[in-house]
Amino acid sequence: MGSDLKTDVLVIGAGPAGSMTAKWAAKHGASVLMIEKRQEIGSPVRCGEGMSKDWLPDVGIKPGRWVNVEVEGARIFSPNETVFEINEKHAGNEVGYVVERDEFDKQLAIDAANAGVEVRLKTAATGILKDDGKVVGAKVKQFGTTFDVHAKVTVGADGFESQVGRWAGIPTNIALKDMDSCLQYRMTNVDCDVRFCDFYLGKVAPGGYVWIFPKAEGLANVGIGVQVSQIRSMAEPRDYLDRWIAHHPAYSKGKKIDMVGGGVSISPPLKQTVMDGFMVVGDAARMIDPLTGGGIANGCIAGKICGTVAAQAAQRGDSSKEALLEYDRGWRARLEEKLYRNWLAKEKLCSLSDETFDKVVDALKDVKLQKLNVHNILKAVRDKYPEVTKEFEAFL
Amino acid sequence: MPSKKSLHIESSGQLCIYCGACVGICPLNCIYLDETRITFDEKVCTRCEICVKACPVGAIEIG
Numbered sequence: 299m300g301s302d303l304k305t306d307v308l309v310i311g312a313g314p315a316g317s318m319t320a321k322w323a324a325k326h327g328a329s330v331l332m333i334e335k336r337q338e339i340g341s342p343v344r345c346g347e348g349m350s351k352d353w354l355p356d357v358g359i360k361p362g363r364w365v366n367v368e369v370e371g372a373r374i375f376s377p378n379e380t381v382f383e384i385n386e387k388h389a390g391n392e393v394g395y396v397v398e399r400d401e402f403d404k405q406l407a408i409d410a411a412n413a414g415v416e417v418r419l420k421t422a423a424t425g426i427l428k429d430d431g432k433v434v435g436a437k438v439k440q441f442g443t444t445f446d447v448h449a450k451v452t453v454g455a456d457g458f459e460s461q462v463g464r465w466a467g468i469p470t471n472i473a474l475k476d477m478d479s480c481l482q483y484r485m486t487n488v489d490c491d492v493r494f495c496d497f498y499l500g501k502v503a504p505g506g507y508v509w510i511f512p513k514a515e516g517l518a519n520v521g522i523g524v525q526v527s528q529i530r531s532m533a534e535p536r537d538y539l540d541r542w543i544a545h546h547p548a549y550s551k552g553k554k555i556d557m558v559g560g561g562v563s564i565s566p567p568l569k570q571t572v573m574d575g576f577m578v579v580g581d582a583a584r585m586i587d588p589l590t591g592g593g594i595a596n597g598c599i600a601g602k603i604c605g606t607v608a609a610q611a612a613q614r615g616d617s618s619k620e621a622l623l624e625y626d627r628g629w630r631a632r633l634e635e636k637l638y639r640n641w642l643a644k645e646k647l648c649s650l651s652d653e654t655f656d657k658v659v660d661a662l663k664d665v666k667l668q669k670l671n672v673h674n675i676l677k678a679v680r681d682k683y684p685e686v687t688k689e690f691e692a693f694l
Numbered sequence: 695m696p697s698k699k700s701l702h703i704e705s706s707g708q709l710c711i712y713c714g715a716c717v718g719i720c721p722l723n724c725i726y727l728d729e730t731r732i733t734f735d736e737k738v739c740t741r742c743e744i745c746v747k748a749c750p751v752g753a754i755e756i757g
Contacts, residue, residue, distance in 0.1 A: 459714035481750040533752025559713030
């Protein structure tokens with residue numbers, strides 16, 4: 299047994315949401331311990347490495363050497379490969395920068411450490427400590443030694459595969475239709491366009507898409523997400539991706555130098571993200587945008603709020619659920635409406651036939667959309683393919 | 695009484711890429727990922743096979 303520790307705020311997981319939470323809690327005067335079960339923050343990478351950029355100044359992140367490429371926009375390819383271009387500003391939270399994700403995570407951890415956070419690697423949470431229903435810390439294991447960390451506020455930032463939320467008692471389970479199983483190769487010797495992040499829709503990736511995120515000339519992340527409820531046999535995401543690559547000459551001659559997998563939640567927002575002494579944030583709180591699969595921006599935005607509320611709660615000596623609800627209200631005000639709307643859109647898109655995708659993208663490519671919103675998209679579709687509009691009546 | 699089917703997670707590195715997809719989707723929260731080791735709780739697991747589908751590379755088998 300190691301000796302037990304005491305801290306104001308314990309953050310479990312040192313991804314972007316964890317580091318942001320930790321940094322902002324420390325900046326507001328709390329003592330903060332952030333634990334990470336891996337030996338290296340940010341590695342191995344589990345990410346397509348695309349992110350939008352307009353939110354970065356708001357949460358205090360400066361672009362650094364983690365930026366690979368700044369893209370102009372996105373290209374959406376329908377099943378018959380009709381293309382629709384969208385400016386980066388309107389293209390959702392996966393488009394703006396293509397990043398070196400391990401460098402990004404390390405930079406955020408450095409920012410947290412420099413703000414006063416104590417960081418411990420090779421330190422995993424193995425259980426939650428409770429006192430009369432209230433979370434009062436976690437049982438952790440560092441280099442094989444088990445000890446208790448007592449915290450006024452405990453934050454679960456343990457990513458898609460989150461367990462601490464469920465250990466604490468917050469239901470973070472997701473349905474099969476609300477998860478994509480993802481696989482990606484980093485490929486060299488490919489003919490990619492560094493000006494765009496590309497997305498291929500339809501039956502090539504049921505309930506998801508194939509993405510090409512350029513890392514440099516000739517180098518790109520080529521990946522796929524497939525909705526788990528549409529998977530019929532073992533290793534289907536890999537089969538779909540390999541088939542797609544084989545059918546695209548710009549990529550079929552490429553050479554794989556890296557392979558990344560992972561789960562992405564495409565679920566509606568959680569009903570509950572706080573309880574007495576405990577909050578959950580980022581992918582662990584299912585804050586990933588269900589339409590784009592992007593989680594970094596939302597995790598960081600929520601992390602700033604979470605850290606701020608955690609510090610206030612610790613200082614006031616009140617980490618009751620009621621006190622921590624300020625975080626719940628805060629992230630919902632910023633993110634919830636869009637998460638819910640995009641979840642509805644995802645539900646619809648998952649049901650569209652390839653023919654419908656072709657028509658929608660064809661209608662869009664003809665118009666210069668001043669502003670990309672549901673109303674303008676539907677108007678463009680209605681003008682050219684009135685019969686398709688019926689599919690979207692619920693959105694009008 | 696019929697015995698439970700067996701679940702096998704190939705996590706020696708031949709198939710598994712330690713991505714955690716199975717951990718996140720497991721409705722009973724009984725799969726554990728420890729860097730390059732995946733274990734699951736035999737007693738809690740009901741062999742629902744959801745993790746088999748969620749695995750992007752086919753490293754989980756049930757039989």
